[in-house]
Amino acid sequence: RKEVEQDPGPFNVPEGATVAFNCTYSNSASQSFFWYRQDCRKEPKLLMSVYSSGNEDGRFTAQLNRASQYISLLIRDSKLSDSATYLCVVNMMDSSYKLIFGSGTRLLVRP
Amino acid sequence: DAMVIQNPRYQVTQFGKPVTLSCSQTLNHNVMYWYQQKSSQAPKLLFHYYDKDFNNEADTPDNFQSRRPNTSFCFLDIRSPGLGDAAMYLCATSSPGQGARGSYEQYFGPGTRLTVT
Numbered sequence: 585r586k587e588v589e590q591d592p593g594p595f596n597v598p599e600g601a602t603v604a605f606n607c608t609y610s611n612s613a614s615q616s617f618f619w620y621r622q623d624c625r626k627e628p629k630l631l632m633s634v635y636s637s638g639n640e641d642g643r644f645t646a647q648l649n650r651a652s653q654y655i656s657l658l659i660r661d662s663k664l665s666d667s668a669t670y671l672c673v674v675n676m677m678d679s680s681y682k683l684i685f686g687s688g689t690r691l692l693v694r695p
Numbered sequence: 696d697a698m699v700i701q702n703p704r705y706q707v708t709q710f711g712k713p714v715t716l717s718c719s720q721t722l723n724h725n726v727m728y729w730y731q732q733k734s735s736q737a738p739k740l741l742f743h744y745y746d747k748d749f750n751n752e753a754d755t756p757d758n759f760q761s762r763r764p765n766t767s768f769c770f771l772d773i774r775s776p777g778l779g780d781a782a783m784y785l786c787a788t789s790s791p792g793q794g795a796r797g798s799y800e801q802y803f804g805p806g807t808r809l810t811v812t
Contacts, residue, residue: 671737
């Protein structure tokens, strides 16, 4: 089993749609969780950290379910500029500050 | 106000010819990381420096080496590049042990895209 698993997509949605991605992780002791966004041929950029209580940043909402070991990202009112690959990120088993990245879920928002 | 800078952005090298990629940061973060990312794959951690301490991942080939002469700079040396080493190389920083609220978030440079001919 991979340490971090994501549906590769692509998710193809119209502008204005709501879309959700899930990610599962294998290490039950993980403490750090993030969503990164990566545009084609660019570097990953931090989108948001994921907290136990869930957190929201504008149109983006992240949730953590420790019992089931999954993380979700909800994007409301999708914009064309949201088209990117979204990487689920969790800290490694042997370290709190080393991160392991999922392969990403690709989102395409169409006009 | 670039925070993590990588040079060059694009590097072409010949099979077997050593190459060095550089990374600098203005964040004063104590940890610097090197990742390799191939097309449609996740970034893969090669190694990192926690302050001056070098930490290699178990599956990183010996062909890859790193140097960190000071807090701001870190280098990735590929001693004998093979065709399979063509990839994007990403440098990142974080500050897990700094201050009252250390952070585990990592900040990436723009990457160096390496081509091996």
